[in-house]
Amino acid sequence: MLTYTLEKRNRESLYEQLYRCIREDILSGRLRSGERLPSKRTLAQHLEVSIITVKNAYEQLLAEGYIHARQRCGYFVSEVERPPEIRQPAHSMCAQPEKEQEWFLDFASGAMDPAYFPFTVWARLMRQTILEQDKGLLRAAPYNGAAELRVAIAGYLRQFRGMRVDPEQIIVGAGTELLYHMIIELLGRDKCYAVEDPGYSKIAAIYESNRVQVQYVGIDEAGLSVSELRRHTAQVVHISPTHHYPTGTVMPIGRRQELLRWAAEKPDRYILEDDYDSEFRFVGRPIPSLYSTDENQRVVYLNTFSKTIAPSIRISYMILPPSLLERYRKNLGFYSCTVSGFEQYTLAKFLEQGHFERHLGRMRNRYRQKRDQVMGEFLHGPLAGRVKITGQDAGLHFLAELQTKLPDAELQRRAAEKGLRLAMLSDYYHEPKETRQHTLVVNYSGLELQCLPRALEHLADIMREETTCTTN
Amino acid sequence: MLTYTLEKRNRESLYEQLYRCIREDILSGRLRSGERLPSKRTLAQHLEVSIITVKNAYEQLLAEGYIHARQRCGYFVSEVERPPEIRQPAHSMCAQPEKEQEWFLDFASGAMDPAYFPFTVWARLMRQTILEQDKGLLRAAPYNGAAELRVAIAGYLRQFRGMRVDPEQIIVGAGTELLYHMIIELLGRDKCYAVEDPGYSKIAAIYESNRVQVQYVGIDEAGLSVSELRRHTAQVVHISPTHHYPTGTVMPIGRRQELLRWAAEKPDRYILEDDYDSEFRFVGRPIPSLYSTDENQRVVYLNTFSKTIAPSIRISYMILPPSLLERYRKNLGFYSCTVSGFEQYTLAKFLEQGHFERHLGRMRNRYRQKRDQVMGEFLHGPLAGRVKITGQDAGLHFLAELQTKLPDAELQRRAAEKGLRLAMLSDYYHEPKETRQHTLVVNYSGLELQCLPRALEHLADIMREETTCTTN
Numbered sequence: 001m002l003t004y005t006l007e008k009r010n011r012e013s014l015y016e017q018l019y020r021c022i023r024e025d026i027l028s029g030r031l032r033s034g035e036r037l038p039s040k041r042t043l044a045q046h047l048e049v050s051i052i053t054v055k056n057a058y059e060q061l062l063a064e065g066y067i068h069a070r071q072r073c074g075y076f077v078s079e080v081e082r083p084p085e086i087r088q089p090a091h092s093m094c095a096q097p098e099k100e101q102e103w104f105l106d107f108a109s110g111a112m113d114p115a116y117f118p119f120t121v122w123a124r125l126m127r128q129t130i131l132e133q134d135k136g137l138l139r140a141a142p143y144n145g146a147a148e149l150r151v152a153i154a155g156y157l158r159q160f161r162g163m164r165v166d167p168e169q170i171i172v173g174a175g176t177e178l179l180y181h182m183i184i185e186l187l188g189r190d191k192c193y194a195v196e197d198p199g200y201s202k203i204a205a206i207y208e209s210n211r212v213q214v215q216y217v218g219i220d221e222a223g224l225s226v227s228e229l230r231r232h233t234a235q236v237v238h239i240s241p242t243h244h245y246p247t248g249t250v251m252p253i254g255r256r257q258e259l260l261r262w263a264a265e266k267p268d269r270y271i272l273e274d275d276y277d278s279e280f281r282f283v284g285r286p287i288p289s290l291y292s293t294d295e296n297q298r299v300v301y302l303n304t305f306s307k308t309i310a311p312s313i314r315i316s317y318m319i320l321p322p323s324l325l326e327r328y329r330k331n332l333g334f335y336s337c338t339v340s341g342f343e344q345y346t347l348a349k350f351l352e353q354g355h356f357e358r359h360l361g362r363m364r365n366r367y368r369q370k371r372d373q374v375m376g377e378f379l380h381g382p383l384a385g386r387v388k389i390t391g392q393d394a395g396l397h398f399l400a401e402l403q404t405k406l407p408d409a410e411l412q413r414r415a416a417e418k419g420l421r422l423a424m425l426s427d428y429y430h431e432p433k434e435t436r437q438h439t440l441v442v443n444y445s446g447l448e449l450q451c452l453p454r455a456l457e458h459l460a461d462i463m464r465e466e467t468t469c470t471t472n
Numbered sequence: 473m474l475t476y477t478l479e480k481r482n483r484e485s486l487y488e489q490l491y492r493c494i495r496e497d498i499l500s501g502r503l504r505s506g507e508r509l510p511s512k513r514t515l516a517q518h519l520e521v522s523i524i525t526v527k528n529a530y531e532q533l534l535a536e537g538y539i540h541a542r543q544r545c546g547y548f549v550s551e552v553e554r555p556p557e558i559r560q561p562a563h564s565m566c567a568q569p570e571k572e573q574e575w576f577l578d579f580a581s582g583a584m585d586p587a588y589f590p591f592t593v594w595a596r597l598m599r600q601t602i603l604e605q606d607k608g609l610l611r612a613a614p615y616n617g618a619a620e621l622r623v624a625i626a627g628y629l630r631q632f633r634g635m636r637v638d639p640e641q642i643i644v645g646a647g648t649e650l651l652y653h654m655i656i657e658l659l660g661r662d663k664c665y666a667v668e669d670p671g672y673s674k675i676a677a678i679y680e681s682n683r684v685q686v687q688y689v690g691i692d693e694a695g696l697s698v699s700e701l702r703r704h705t706a707q708v709v710h711i712s713p714t715h716h717y718p719t720g721t722v723m724p725i726g727r728r729q730e731l732l733r734w735a736a737e738k739p740d741r742y743i744l745e746d747d748y749d750s751e752f753r754f755v756g757r758p759i760p761s762l763y764s765t766d767e768n769q770r771v772v773y774l775n776t777f778s779k780t781i782a783p784s785i786r787i788s789y790m791i792l793p794p795s796l797l798e799r800y801r802k803n804l805g806f807y808s809c810t811v812s813g814f815e816q817y818t819l820a821k822f823l824e825q826g827h828f829e830r831h832l833g834r835m836r837n838r839y840r841q842k843r844d845q846v847m848g849e850f851l852h853g854p855l856a857g858r859v860k861i862t863g864q865d866a867g868l869h870f871l872a873e874l875q876t877k878l879p880d881a882e883l884q885r886r887a888a889e890k891g892l893r894l895a896m897l898s899d900y901y902h903e904p905k906e907t908r909q910h911t912l913v914v915n916y917s918g919l920e921l922q923c924l925p926r927a928l929e930h931l932a933d934i935m936r937e938e939t940t941c942t943t944n
Contacts, residue, residue: 056756060756063722063755063756064722064760065694065723065725065727066724079726080729111611130598138584138589138784139784140778174650174812175808177807177810185682189683202806209804210657222537250536250537252537253538254550254551255537257552257553283535284531285491306808311611312609312812312814313610313812314809334677336647338650339646339812340812341782341784342784
């Protein structure tokens with residue numbers, strides 16, 4: 001007869017203790033496969049517990065498959081074997097991720113200054129959303145996002161970007177990276193995707209990680225070279241015509257037309273217009289989107305609120321031309337929307353009540369000011385006369401061409417020793433190019449101004465030492 | 473000389489009007505490529521506007537590439553052509569999505585009852601998050617999610633599921649569908665993925681949409697058949713061992729061990745344990761996860777809060793065995809986390825303060841009650857004696873085998889005429905099987921109880937008519 005010591009005062013209930021004891025005996029082989037368990041009544045009397053306790057323990061063992069019942073015969077041990085005691089290999093302990101280096105000043109990170117976020121307004125709208133939407137918040141949004149948000153985005157684009165978009169054309173997703181995935185599924189894995197070289201390396205990384213063919217197309221002073229594109233087999237081209245990263249090039253209308261003509265020539269050619277920071281233009285009116293210029297439904301427009309509101313707000317969207325929209329609904333409409341209801345409704349209010357445009361206006365002023373301060377330090381500080389600045393009209397970075405002979409890698413290595421993280425234009429090329437050396441990409445949005453003079457002194461020192469050290 | 477009528481009282485500024493007029497002339501060909509524009513001063517005098525107005529208009533045209541500057545020579549029209557006037561094809565108008573049919577009662581939808589959501593608590597925690605986290609909320613979370621949330625999930629799993637998980641092993645994402653994508657990228661597109669047949673069709677749909685090979689493996693009374701799996705080439709198998717959808721089968725320990733042995737035999741074999749509704753078990757203690765039983769690091773565990781808290785909250789997670797974790801960090805660590813900071817911190821508090829477990833306890837009680845009511849109507853209402861119920865111990869659905877000879881498609885068609893949407897077990901099979909007819913999958917979580925008696929009368933009527941109608 002099974003004999004166990006069950007303790008009433010244990011954290012576990014009696015039935016759980018009994019279940020665990022019998023399970024252990026089955027796994028260890030003490031209770032053998034096919035063996036009959038005592039009846040509930042017998043075991044209960046033997047252990048001096050209630051029949052309910054035994055019944056519950058047997059039922060749990062039954063549910064997990066340790067025992068089985070035969071009608072009117074009772075319970076029998078099932079065929080279960082103790083898994084071989086394989087010691088976990090050394091790497092079973094979780095390696096902690098490498099600690100990120102702490103930088104004195106980081107020119108490479110495009111971090112936003114969180115002080116710029118309209119925190120009070122956002123919190124108020126969130127509370128308002130909770131009050132107004134109440135239970136409605138808990139229903140799943142349609143695959144393309146909450147109607148309220150799509151209407152608000154379409155309204156914003158009409159009013160401030162001159163774009164005519166039906167809210168039905170908008171697909172809301174948790175970040176542009178995710179939307180790239182969806183685009184690959186929409187347009188096809190058999191397609192070849194062209195990206196800009198130089199360019200934002202994450203875009204190519206995502207295509208590569210998705211195992212679709214990627215081709216790198218060079219840019220000239222007017223942006224992506226269409227004649228080079230024609231020498232490739234790519235059907236889809238992923239570009240940022242309004243503000244190329246990191247050169248800051250704005251694609252002129254002539255090149256845009258050339259690119260649209262290229263797309264219109266074959267039925268499966270598309271342009272992905274990644275408009276990630278078109279909002280930060282400091283002179284004149286916004287550059288019209290390529291999407292608006294296209295008359296052949298070949299442009300998919302993408303934008304994100306993570307860059308303009310806050311990185312931890314994961315809301316992006318894409319606008320599909322009507323012909324692709326039908327395909328999207330049919331093939332991908334089964335996917336759930338990836339953004340939570342709360343934030344969709346809050347953002348809808350933020351857009352509708354004009355907070356977004358006011359926020360952008362304030363951000364433009366602040367970033368323009370910050371850009372001017374950073375540029376001033378570069379032009380009039382310790383590097384004076386040894387630096388040339390370009391690409392400062394838009395976006396949250398500019399280029400600083402340094403008068404130095406130090407190769408970029410060496411410059412970065414020496415700067416890192418002083419706690420400075422440098423992003424160089426040459427880093428953004430797929431194929432390293434000698435001719436693109438010596439140009440610093442200054443991502444100024446997150447720079448701490450008080451550290452800048454010291455950082456530039458370090459940089460000037462490194463450039464001054466170059467002749468003595470390059471001989472090593 | 474360019475002559476335009478500019479209106480001071482226009483909604484557009486003078487410079488915008490001027491920019492638009494010149495742009496139109498360039499696009500229409502009235503101003504030809506290479507033509508020199510008048511100097512700013514001359515045009516300003518001619519149009520009786522300030523030089524600044526002309527300067528701003530020229531600069532915008534310059535930025536967009538309609539004109540270019542030659543040093544000390546002035547501004548010239550660039551090569552721009554008016555794109556051919558292609559009329560948009562008929563489908564350029566956005567087809568509105570088809571309106572979903574309104575059902576009198578929908579047995580197919582697994583909608584949650586929003587009345588069950590702990591709204592007040594969630595709203596309070598959200599406010600608390602806003603107050604406490606403040607600016608910290610706006611920093612981007614690491615690729616695998618906020619540390620606070622991962623620690624809270626690991627704590628919950630330890631306390632309530634007996635799972636020992638390092639928070640570093642957890643990857644947080646905006647929904648399990650998205651995590652399937654990541655798993656495909658992690659394990660490889662060259663792998664073949666096995667799914668359960670019958671099963672939740674969305675899982676296979678996602679693999680197919682990702683263009684990876686999918687194999688359908690049958691289940692028997694112990695769940696996925698490992699002997700059938702061995703006849704396939706699949707390296708990865710996607711299962712719900714704790715509660716199979718839609719049969720409700722719990723995989724017994726013997727079959728689990730068999731499956732784990734299968735996985736351990738080859739280095740690239742993995743099991744994806746989709747534990748989507750393990751929380752809703754109405755008898756006994758929770759079934760231990762396959763992940764906890766595995767000693768060879770071959771199980772990836774997936775779960776979601778969308779099912780237990782609310783569909784519009786898009787937070788899911790997966791637990792990687794340490795060996796896969798390293799690969800994930802290296803190959804996919806560049807992806808941004810897809811869940812917003814606000815909701816991650818709010819959910820962390822919800823878990824830590826014990827609200828989640830209390831919420832689950834209440835939900836279990838309510839759903840058990842609801843299940844009993846729905847089962848009662850089935851067993852004792854108009855279908856009494858013509859229905860057999862199984863799979864009612866767990867999850868938010870059960871099976872009702874109907875005594876009818878009507879083929880499922882016919883039954884569904886007739887029910888639809890009466891406003892009833894029926895999900896049949898046969899719908900969940902990849903290959904239609906004659907032997908699996910006549911079993912209704914009753915997803916009861918969202919059923920409106922007051923409509924049920926009427927709905928079952930309709931169903932009884934249809935079953936009664938069958939002899940007279942099947943002769944058609």
